[in-house]
Structure formats: C-alpha cells, structure tokens
Amino acid sequence: DAKTTQPNSMESNEEEPVHLPCNHSTISGTDYIHWYRQLPSQGPEYVIHGLTSNVNNRMASLAIAEDRKSSTLILHRATLRDAAVYYCILRDGNNDMRFGAGTRLTVKP
Amino acid sequence: ETGVTQTPRHLVMGMTNKKSLKCEQHLGHNAMYWYKQSAKKPLELMFVYSLEERVENNSVPSRFSPECPNSSHLFLHLHTLQPEDSALYLCASSQEPGAVYEQYFGPGTRLTVT
Numbered sequence: 001d002a003k004t005t006q007p008n009s010m011e012s013n014e015e016e017p018v019h020l021p022c023n024h025s026t027i028s029g030t031d032y033i034h035w036y037r038q039l040p041s042q043g044p045e046y047v048i049h050g051l052t053s054n055v056n057n058r059m060a061s062l063a064i065a066e067d068r069k070s071s072t073l074i075l076h077r078a079t080l081r082d083a084a085v086y087y088c089i090l091r092d093g094n095n096d097m098r099f100g101a102g103t104r105l106t107v108k109p
Numbered sequence: 110e111t112g113v114t115q116t117p118r119h120l121v122m123g124m125t126n127k128k129s130l131k132c133e134q135h136l137g138h139n140a141m142y143w144y145k146q147s148a149k150k151p152l153e154l155m156f157v158y159s160l161e162e163r164v165e166n167n168s169v170p171s172r173f174s175p176e177c178p179n180s181s182h183l184f185l186h187l188h189t190l191q192p193e194d195s196a197l198y199l200c201a202s203s204q205e206p207g208a209v210y211e212q213y214f215g216p217g218t219r220l221t222v223t
Binding site: 042091096 | 151199209215
C-alpha cells in the first residue's frame with residue numbers, strides 16, 4: 001500500500017487558516033486521498049476525501065497537487081474544537097484503511 | 110452525532126474471562142469494521158463485514174471472534190485475552206466497503222486486560 005508522510009505536529013492561532021500537508025509520492029492512479037481527524041477521547045471522524053480534483057465541504061477543503069504526489073487539508077478558520085490528530089490516508093480498492101501517526105494540530109487562543 | 114454506538118465504553122477483564130463488545134449503527138450502512146488502537150501504534154484494521162459476511166480478517170488471533178448478525182449490529186467476542194490486548198477498540202461503518210466511501214466511527218470501548 002502507498003504510504004503517506006505528515007509532519008508530527010503543527011500549531012495554529014484561533015480564527016486563522018491552517019494548511020496541513022501530506023506527501024504521498026508513491027500514490028497510484030486509483031488511490032483515493034482521505035482525511036480523518038481524531039479528537040481526544042473520541043473515535044476518528046471523517047473530514048474529506050478526493051481523487052484528482054480539489055474538494056470542498058462544510059468542514060474543510062482538500063487541495064490535490066496536479067501530479068497527485070501531495071495534498072493539503074485546509075481549515076479556513078481554525079477553532080479550539082479543531083485541535084486533534086489529523087490523518088492523511090490513501091485508499092485503493094481494498095477495504096484496508098491504514099492510519100499512520102498523523103499530525104497533531106494545536107490551536108492557540 | 111456519529112450514528113455509531115458502542116457498548117460498553119469501558120471494560121476491565123481478567124485473562125480468563127469471556128466478554129463481548131457491541132456496536133450498532135443507525136445509518137443504514139452495509140459495511141462494518143472493527144479496529145484496534147493501542148497506545149503506541151496506529152489504528153489497525155481487524156475485521157471487515159459486508160452485508161453480514163466477513164470479507165477481511167487481518168491476521169487477528171483467534172481469541173478475538175467477530176459476529177455480525179445483521180447489517181446494523183456487530184459484536185466482538187473476547188476470550189482468554191492477554192495484557193497486550195489492552196487498547197481502544199473502535200467500530201466503524203460505511204455505506205459500502207471500498208475506497209470511495211467514508212467511514213463513520215463509534216466512540217470506542219476502552220479495554221483493560223488484567
């Protein structure tokens with residue numbers, strides 16, 4: 001399975017945008033890029049996913065590089081409730097969803 | 110509001126006990142999953158069910174026994190566990206199995222094996 005690389009941690013100020021990067025240089029043409037986040041003491045929560053085009057939903061935006069070897073999750077205005085571990089995951093036709101260590105986002109008031 | 114519930118939320122059991130974890134999804138999904146999250150390891154997929162049939166078993170020891178009586182309920186039966194099995198056990202569901210569908214997770218059961 002293709003692997004992803006994310007920074008271990010990032011900090012942001014409240015009400016500012018946050019750009020969470022993910023590198024996936026070995027991505028295949030059929031891999032979907034998924035983002036989940038896990039708040040303390042909770043199960044993971046789906047954020048967004050895409051294949052080739054940029055995607056927007058009520059939670060975030062996903063910007064996918066033209067070569068698909070990297071992507072960026074964008075939180076437009078960070079709140080204290082966005083403090084969580086964010087996971088970037090590649091999924092192909094298999095059922096397996098492999099979580100890495102993710103990026104721990106800290107939001108400062 | 111996840112639509113996926115898990116009971117119990119916390120469980121302490123001895124190595125000779127038998128217990129069961131329960132998961133219920135209220136989303137009308139056809140696929141359900143069990144994951145294990147240990148303190149120092151990433152989430153690991155354990156089992157996948159699609160329309161009540163097991164479609165994936167990721168080399169999980171036989172002391173973990175899943176059961177899916179219908180598409181809304183999933184159980185994980187536990188027996189003769191080891192202390193290293195202590196972890197957060199998470200249930201998830203999706204509309205169908207496969208990469209295009211997002212998964213919805215429950216809050217998890219915190220299991221401690223003594």
